[in-house]
Structure formats: C-alpha cells, structure tokens
Amino acid sequence: PKTIGIIGGGQLGQMLALSAKSMGYHVGILDPTPSSPAGQVSDFQIVAAYDDQAALVEFAKKVDVLTYEFENVDLDALNGVAQLTEIPQGTELLRLTRNRLVEKNNLRSLDIPTVNFIEISATTLAENEKEIMQCLPGILKTTTGGYDGHGQRDVNTVADIVAAAELYQDAPAILEQRISFDKEVSVMVTIDGHEDVRIWPVVENIHANHILQTTLAPAQVSDEVKEQVDQIAQVLAQSFNLRGVLGIEMFVTASGKVLVNELAPRPHNSGHYSIEAVNVSQFEGHIRSITGLPIAPLEMPLPAMMHNLLGSQLEIARAQLAQHPEWHFHDYGKAEIRPARKLGHYTVLGAANINKNATWLTDIEE
Ligand code: ATP
Ligand code: MG
Ligand code: MG
Numbered sequence: 001p002k003t004i005g006i007i008g009g010g011q012l013g014q015m016l017a018l019s020a021k022s023m024g025y026h027v028g029i030l031d032p033t034p035s036s037p038a039g040q041v042s043d044f045q046i047v048a049a050y051d052d053q054a055a056l057v058e059f060a061k062k063v064d065v066l067t068y069e070f071e072n073v074d075l076d077a078l079n080g081v082a083q084l085t086e087i088p089q090g091t092e093l094l095r096l097t098r099n100r101l102v103e104k105n106n107l108r109s110l111d112i113p114t115v116n117f118i119e120i121s122a123t124t125l126a127e128n129e130k131e132i133m134q135c136l137p138g139i140l141k142t143t144t145g146g147y148d149g150h151g152q153r154d155v156n157t158v159a160d161i162v163a164a165a166e167l168y169q170d171a172p173a174i175l176e177q178r179i180s181f182d183k184e185v186s187v188m189v190t191i192d193g194h195e196d197v198r199i200w201p202v203v204e205n206i207h208a209n210h211i212l213q214t215t216l217a218p219a220q221v222s223d224e225v226k227e228q229v230d231q232i233a234q235v236l237a238q239s240f241n242l243r244g245v246l247g248i249e250m251f252v253t254a255s256g257k258v259l260v261n262e263l264a265p266r267p268h269n270s271g272h273y274s275i276e277a278v279n280v281s282q283f284e285g286h287i288r289s290i291t292g293l294p295i296a297p298l299e300m301p302l303p304a305m306m307h308n309l310l311g312s313q314l315e316i317a318r319a320q321l322a323q324h325p326e327w328h329f330h331d332y333g334k335a336e337i338r339p340a341r342k343l344g345h346y347t348v349l350g351a352a353n354i355n356k357n358a359t360w361l362t363d364i365e366e
Contacts, residue, residue, distance in 0.1 A: 001025050002291065003043075005063030005085070007050060007078075009036025011332040011342060012267050013069040015275065017042045019283035025291075030059045037332040038069070053077050060084040067244060067290050069266055071098045072145055088243040088290040089265065096240070097263045100143045100174045110239055112232055113259045115179050115251070120161060121172040132158060135177045140164050142173055148340070149210025154178065179259070181251035185219045186270040188282045189233040190245045193292035197237050198285060200278060201300050202229045205249075205270050211340060213361060215270045215306040216354070217277055221252060228258040236263070245286040247271060269308065273347050276328045277304035305354045307361055309344040311337065316364050317346060326353040 001024045006013045009031025017027045017038045027042040032049050039045030044062075048055030051074040060066060060081035067087075068078075071094060078091050096106050104117050118131045120140060125132075140161060142151035153164045155175070167173045184207065188200040204219035205212055219225075233248060240246065247268025249261040271282035279299045280288070288295050309317050314331060321329060324346075331344040348357050 002064040003028060003062065004287070004291070005030065005059055005066045006038060006042075006069055007031075007056075007059075007066070007073055008069035009033060009038040009045065010069060011037050011334075012269075013038030014041055014332055015272070015281075015283045015330075016067070016069060016267065016286060019281065020287045023284075023287060025287070028059065028063050030055065033335075035335070037334055040333055050074060051077055053080060056081050057084065065290055067266075067286070068094070071265055073098070088292075090241075090243070093240050093242070093244075093246075093265045097265045098144055100141055100146075100262065101172065102143075103263055104174065107260055110235055112235065113257065114261075115259055116177040118175050119172045120168050120175045122165065122168060124172075125158075125161065129158065132161070132175060135175045137178045138175045139178050140167050140173055140175050142167055143171060148342075152210065179251060179253065181259075182254050182256075183219065183221065183252040184249070184261075185221065185225075185229065185252055185258075186215075186247060186249045186268060187229050187233050188245050188247050188268060188271045188274070188285070189237045189242065190285050190289040190295070191237050191242045192285075192289050192295040194294045196295065197234060198280075198295045198298055199230055199233045200271060200274055200282060200285075200298055202226055203270055203273065209340070211310065211342075212269050212308055213310075214308070215273055217273045217300065217304045217306075222256060224256055225252055225258060232258065232260060242289075244290050245271070245282050269342070270306075272330070272345055273304040273306040274300075275330075276347050277302065277349055302349045303351060303354060304347055304349050305357060306345055306347045307357070308342055309346065311339040311341055311343065313361070313364065314343040317344070324357075326350075326356070 003026040005028045007030045009029045014037040029038045029042045029045040066085045116135045137156045140153045140155050184205045187202045201218040203217040206214040247264035251259045267282045274281040327346040329346045
C-alpha cells in the first residue's frame with residue numbers, strides 16, 4: 001500500500017490518519033511536537049518545524065502522497081519538494097487560502113459574496129479613509145496564521161485602527177466589516193477520483209469567544225440558502241480543480257443572503273460530525289480524493305450535533321461517560337492541556353439525543 005504523509009500532527013491529522021490507516025495505507029506525520037495526536041496513531045513521525053526544508057525533503061522522500069492538515073504550511077518549502085512526491089492538492093490552493101486578503105480578493109474575482117473588506121497598512125491608512133469608513137465597525141485581522149480568533153481585534157473607529165498598529169506592522173492586515181448575521185454555517189466539498197463533486201450537508205455553527213462550540217447537522221436553513229451554499233461549493237470546487245476536502249465558512253444574513261467568511265483547504269472542525277453521521281466522513285472523503293478513489297453519493301440518515309470539548313471540558317465529559325451511552329466520544333490525546341484548547345469532541349445522532357445534550361455545555365459552566 002501507499003504511504004500518505006501529513007504535514008501537521010494535530011487532531012485533524014489524527015482523524016485523517018485513522019481514516020487512512022483503516023483503509024490500509026501507511027501514514028507518516030511531520031510535526032514539531034513529539035508524539036503529536038496524529039503521530040500517536042501513525043506509522044512514523046518526523047519531529048521538525050513545518051518550515052524546516054531539510055526535514056520536508058526527508059519526509060517527501062519517504063511518502064508517496066503528501067497532504068496537509070492546516071494552511072500555514074511554508075509555500076516555498078512545499079514547492080521545493082513537489083518533484084519528490086505527489087501533492088494532489090497542488091500548491092495553488094494553499095497560496096489562495098493561506099492569506100485572508102488573497103483569499104477574499106479571489107472570492108471577489110469569482111463573484112462570490114463576502115463582507116466589505118479593505119487592506120490596512122501603516123502607509124495607506126490615511127489615503128483610504130473613505131473605504132475604511134465603509135468597513136466600520138469592523139474586525140481587524142492579521143492575514144496569515146490566525147485561528148480561533150487569534151490575531152483579531154474589534155475596531156469601531158479609525159483611531160482604534162491606529163491603536164492596533166501591531167496587527168499590521170510587519171505585513172498588511174485586513175479590515176472586515178463586522179456584520180450581525182442570522183446564522184453561521186459551513187459546508188465541506190471535494191472532487192473525487194471520478195471527477196464527481198461531493199458536497200456534505202450544510203451545517204450550523206455556534207461560536208463562543210470566536211471558538212467553535214457546537215455544530216448542528218443539517219443546518220435549519222431555507223432551500224434558498226441551501227441553493228446558494230451548494231452553488232458556492234460547486235464554483236469553488238471547480239475553480240480550484242479541487243483535490244482533498246475544502247471547508248467553507250459562511251454567514252447567513254437576516255435577509256437570507258450567504259456571505260463567505262473564510263476557506264480551509266482541508267478537513268474542518270465543523271465536519272467532525274460526519275465521522276458518525278455521514279456514510280463517508282470528511283476524513284475518508286479527503287483520503288479518497290487525494291488517492292484518486294471515488295466517493296459514494298453522500299447520505300446522512302439522522303441529524304447530528306457535535307460539541308467541542310475545550311480545556312477542562314474534556315475531563316468533565318470523561319467523568320460523565322457512564323451516563324451518556326449516546327455519546328461518540330473523541331479524545332485527541334494532547335499532552336498539553338490549556339484553557340480553550342480543543343482537546344476532544346463528542347457527537348450524538350438523532351433528534352432525541354440532540355435534545356438531551358442541547359444544553360450540556362451551558363450546564364457544565366454553571
Ligand atoms: P477559525 O478557527 O475558524 O480558523 P479564525 O481565527 O480564522 O477562526 P474567523 O473565522 O475569521 O477567525 O473568525 C472567527 C469568528 O469570529 C467567526 O466564526 C465569526 O463568529 C466571527 N467573525 C469573523 N469575522 C466576522 C465578521 N466580519 N463579522 C461578524 N463576525 C465575524
Ligand atoms: Mg480561520
Ligand atoms: Mg473561521
């Protein structure tokens with residue numbers, strides 16, 4: 001069997017690895033943390049930084065297919081090993097999604113709606129005041145490296161932007177209009193080995209402090225919203241000539257318009273429900289797509305709900321396992337436990353189990 005190499009050893013890499021292993025592939029991980037969540041369930045791990053070119057060369061030589069579980073991969077380093085192994089996703093997808101400004105400009109060129117946005121740098125601040133005003137109140141975000149709301153600041157005035165100069169001192173930042181949306185939704189899409197576009201159900205996401213807390217699958221949205229989401233997924237999959245899974249985060253406005261927030265060129269936290277709820281999970285779908293296998297038409301027989309387990313919530317949940325036979329419980333086995341860090345999740349299937357656990361997170365916080 002082939003060996004699949006995954007850059008990144010977090011929980012997404014772990015669930016990808018488990019899926020690949022169950023299909024008989026060998027799996028290698030490149031990650032700086034020894035015994036990373038993905039490394040624990042794989043055949044080997046190279047312990048090195050993601051931008052360590054020599055380590056990446058060694059890794060690429062050991063694997064038949066190279067993929068990644070996060071978008072902050074060093075592009076030049078990845079391009080440098082393109083001759084040594086197969087990279088089915090290519091590097092263009094990564095280039096277009098790893099920088100928020102490049103990503104939003106690309107969406108704009110595809111006529112896909114987004115919130116108003118503008119580039120912010122120290123030198124252009126004074127010139128663009130009119131456009132900046134149109135994006136206020138807003139959220140100032142660094143263009144690369146952010147996740148779970150890191151590198152973001154709410155700004156209401158130009159003075160707030162001036163005061164947040166550290167966000168754009170090394171590289172330009174992006175200012176996005178802060179909108180009050182009705183719902184946040186997301187969808188996963190891929191193209192399989194027979195060139196069929198496969199779109200997972202659109203799901204609803206509930207965030208707290210900019211971190212995903214709960215996913216409800218399917219999202220309770222109108223047919224018009226579903227059509228817009230499917231259309232966006234189709235257009236993006238085709239335009240990228242997509243291999244591997246793409247996660248699309250979106251806002252639904254009060255008037256039912258869908259705006260794309262950001263893209264993830266990999267499996268996504270809001271797709272974890274698919275492990276138990278869909279006939280092909282996002283992880284199996286990703287592995288099938290990058291290895292050129294077909295994916296059956298996707299079916300979700302029952303609705304599902306996924307709760308992330310952050311920080312101390314993991315141990316609170318573990319202590320309640322005996323009372324919750326309905327939980328599909330996942331512990332990523334992370335060595336370092338920090339508040340708000342994603343350490344595990346659980347998924348339940350069916351309306352009765354969703355109701356039973358609907359307030360579980362708020363209950364334990366009291
Ligand atoms: P992720 O962990 O999803 O990668 P991130 O750090 O890349 O997160 P975003 O997805 O851009 O950050 O923002 C995090 C959350 O903040 C969003 O899911 C949404 O709840 C809120 N948010 C982001 N941008 C906007 C906006 N323009 N208007 C309103 N809310 C927003
Ligand atoms: Mg993000
Ligand atoms: Mg996001």
